[in-house]
Amino acid sequence: MKNSIRSIRFFSLCMFLFLIINITSFCQDEVDKLHKEALVWDCHNDLVYRVLYEKLDIGVRLPAGHVDIPRLKEGQVDVQTVALFVQNFLYPDKCAQQAFQLIEAMKKAIDKNADSVELARTGADVERIVKAGKIAMPLAIEGGHAIEDDLELLRKFHSLGVSSMTITHNISHGWADSSGDKPRWGGLNELGRKVVKEMNRIGMIIDISHVSDETFFDVMETTEDPVIASHSGCRTLNPHHRNMSDKMLRVLGDNGGVIGIVFVLPFLTPEYNKAMGDLIAISQPWFRKTPSVEDLDARIAIEHLRAGQDWPMENLPTIDDVLDHIDHAVKIAGVDHVGLGADMYPRTPSPVGIRGAQDYPNITRGLKKRGYADEDIAKILGGNFLRVWKTVTN
Ligand SMILES: [Zn+2]
Incomplete structure (x- = not known):
């Protein structure tokens, strides 16, 4: 028995x-x-710096870093927007020169890997390229200072294949204020409004990540098209100037725009942001040194080296922090207005649970666990960005 x-x-x-x-x-x-x-779209990465300054081949799985073509394939990322970040200290008259260099370098890297990737100028391009089984790569200028206060340069960048531009990076320049600098105009000045209208006219996507709150509201008042915040988080969860307040998220939702939730660790949690602040305070003398154009390569190499050695590794934010920012943005702006804009920087840690582009399925798993409907997950993964690209660029 x-x-x-x-x-x-x-x-x-x-x-x-x-x-x-x-x-x-x-x-x-x-x-x-x-x-x-699902269409998986990461709206921000500095891949081109690896190409131009580190002379790396993004077609092979790199020994370090978060994003290269094999990792994108592993993570089934369909669209990778490549940011062409123009160094702030090149303003006012040496920015375009660097922007042209970055465009050329990225185009060469794309051509070299033509079996796997293709430059996408429009939403229709994105759909065609992804349908052909390749990764679409839209180019984005990071920092409106790149146009050197000249609308002709804006049009030139667009004609070379750049489909979006952040209004500022971390400096307030000749026509717009940044969240990372003292205000010069209290938002956009008259030229700034002209730039916004010209971007609307030529079908170029306006990116408001990095702008001051006043610039944001001026842009929203001026634009006739939906805008994006390619790589930002939510200020309610972490009061960082690079994150968006609830009021801004609501206005972005009303405009039909999309926020790409960033994975940059100091933007995710206040604890990590404080640790970074302490580190930067120690490094102040080095940061104060103003480099010349000539030692740009050296400066970038040093930045990478320092980042790898000194970044605080204790209590790293995790994938759950990323999901919390997604949840909050969905709650305030609506599920049609949230996407991904990781901005994983090559030599710094990424959130625990996302070692690199290969781990994007973990985001899908996390959203599913949190009870999102499949249709909404597809919107967040990339459907929302595609909608904006199709509305503005076609
Ligand atoms: Zn940025």
């Missing part, structure tokens, strides 16, 4: 484990299928 009870118990336990294993693998398959079928 005892033996038969024992065997019934053993059989029940086996059945229970069998069921659990099956349910888990079913969920796994479901997430994999959902991720594979």
Whole structure:
């Protein structure tokens, strides 16, 4: 009798484990299928710096860093927007020169890997390229100072294939104020409004990541098209100047725009931001040194080196912090207005749970776990950015 009870118990336990294993693998398959079928779009990465200054081939899996073509394929990323960041200290008259260099370098890297990637100028390009099984790469100028206060340069960059531009980076320049600098105009000045209108006219996407709050509201008052914040977070969760307040998120939602949630660690949690602040305070003398154009390569190499050595590694933010920012943005702006804009920097840590582009399926898994409908997950993964690109650029 005892033996038969024992065997019934053993059989029940086996059945229970069998069921659990099956349910888990079913969920796994479901997430994999959902991720594979969705358009996955990361709206911000500085890949071009690796190409131009580190002379690396992004077609091979690099020993360090977060993003290269093999990692993008592994993570089934369909669209990678490449930011062409123009150094702030080149303003006012040496920015265009660097922007042209960055455009050329990225185009060469794309041509070299033409089997896997293609430059996308418009939403229609994105759809065509992804349908052909390749990764679409839109180019984005980071920093409106790049146009050197000249609308002709804006048009030139656009004609070379650049589809979006952040109004500022970390400096207030000749026509707009940045969140990272003292205000010069209290938002946009008259030329700034002209730039916004010209971007509307030529079908170039306006990116408000990095701008001051006043600039943001001036842009929203002036633009006739939806805008994006390619790589920002939510200020309610972390009061960082690079993050958006609830009021800004609401206005962005009303405009039909999209915020790409950033993975940059100091933007995610106040604790990590404080640790970074302490580190920067120690490094002040070095940061104060104004480099010349000539030692730009050296400066970037040093920045990377320092980042790798000194970044605080304790209590790193995790993928759950990223998901919290997504949740909050969805709650305030609406599920049609949230996307991904990781900005994973080559030599600095990424959130725990996302070692690089290969781990994007973890975002899909996390959203599924939090109860998002499949249709909404697809919007967040990239559907929302595609909608804006199709509205503005076609
Ligand atoms: Zn940025």
